Amino acid sequence: MKVIAVMNQKGGVGKTTTTLNLAHALALQGKNVLMLDMDPQGHLGSCFAVDTFSSSGMDEVLMNDQPLQEAVLNVRDKLFLVPAGARLGELETQVQTGANKGYRLRDALASIKANGFHQATGSLPAEDNISAEGSHFDYILVDCPPASGLLAMNAILGCDELIVPVTGDYLALQGLSRLIKVVSHIEQTLQRSTKKWFVLTRFQKQRKLANQIREKMVGYFPNQVFETAIRENVSLAESPGFAQTIFEYRPKSNGAQDYQNLAIDLLEQRTFH
Ligand SMILES: Nc1ncnc2c1ncn2[C@@H]1O[C@H](COP(=O)(O)OP(=O)(O)OP(=O)(O)O)[C@@H](O)[C@H]1O
Ligand SMILES: [Mg+2]
Incomplete structure (x- = not known):
């Protein structure tokens, strides 16, 4: 089981x-x-x-020690989700005490890591062979907030690897050096390093700047920039409005192709050079 924070x-x-x-691309590959x-x-x-605001999820897991697997929803074949929950924001805003406040996600993942995953308690009806009962997760992907507070700290301390999405504009690089600083500070304290992918x-391939940024990235982070770049594609922006992934909404789009290729990059550790 590999935990990857995005x-x-x-x-x-x-x-x-x-x-x-x-x-979803990884699930379609059988993971x-x-x-x-x-x-x-x-x-x-x-x-x-x-609807996050009428459900519980990571909020109960991180603040009230609810076992993670009790909060898991089965959303597609081989694909599972724990929603944020209405109160997750309180974790950032309330004063947190206790030395382990950064380790809550890691602790929550420990039992799934040790014992596997036993039951899908999803709100969606489990179809035949849809559940991963008694099985394990091959990948856990963590969607992080646009902030570097306690939630991000929990994600860094709880994950095995990081995927950092970067847009092809100049300010993207500035933000990146800050992110790397935060992560390496934590790594130094912990004396461990986390594998990073970009x-x-x-x-936008036709933009000179986007290609320059890609070259800079590959220079700074050799063998860490995935081979596939996700192209600007309007279907990717439209699909959430239909509660569909790109593979359901427009399976033939550039967006579907790119995310399918990105899954293969991850599985085969394929990088750009
Ligand atoms: N490759 C793409 N082509 C076109 N639109 C995209 C693409 N990727 C993302 N978008 C759109 O850009 C917007 C931001 O994307 P997204 O919500 O995934 O970013 P985020 O980093 O999660 O944002 P936040 O920091 O708010 O959580 C969304 O409207 C999304 O649909
Ligand atoms: Mg987001």
């Missing part, structure tokens, strides 16, 4: 779009995939027509 404190770079479409919505905005849930999103 993280960038910059807003609107494609974290949620990447989490849900990469997760069992769990998505965790660590963003109090609850966008990931909305993309699956789950994916270019909203990519």
Whole structure:
């Protein structure tokens, strides 16, 4: 089981779009995939027509020690989701006490890691062979908020790897150096390092700047920039409005092709050079 946080404190770079479409692409490749919505905005849930503000989820898991697997919804074949929950924002705003406040996600994942996943308590009817009962998750993708507070800290401390979506504009690079600073500070304290991947999103091949940014990225982070860049594609923006992933909404679109290729990049560790 690999836990991957999709993280960038910059807003609107494609974290949620990447989490849900990469997760579905991996599920279509036969993997069992769990998505965790660590963003109090609850966008990931909305993309699956789950109303975060009338449900519980990561809020109860992180603040009231609810076992993670009790909060899991089965949203598609081999694809599972824990929504943010109405109160997740309180974790950032309330003064948190206790030395382990950054380790809540890691602790919550520990039992799934040790014992596997036993029951889908989804709101959607479980069809034949839809559930991963007694099974394990191959991938857990964590959709992070556009902030570098306690939720992001929990994601960094709880994950094995990071995927950082980056748009092809100049300010994207500035934000990136800040993100890397935050992560390496935590890594130094913990004396461990987290594997980092970068994916270019909203990519416009015909723009010189986008290609320059890609080259810069590959220079800074050799063998860490995924081969596939996610092109700007309007179907990716439209599909959440129909509570569909790109593979349901426009399976032949550039967006579907790109996220399918990105899943293969991840499975085969394929990078751009
Ligand atoms: N490749 C793309 N082509 C076109 N539109 C895209 C693409 N990727 C994302 N979008 C759109 O851009 C907007 C921001 O994307 P998204 O919500 O995934 O970013 P985010 O990083 O999760 O944002 P936030 O920081 O608010 O959580 C959304 O409207 C989304 O539909
Ligand atoms: Mg988001």
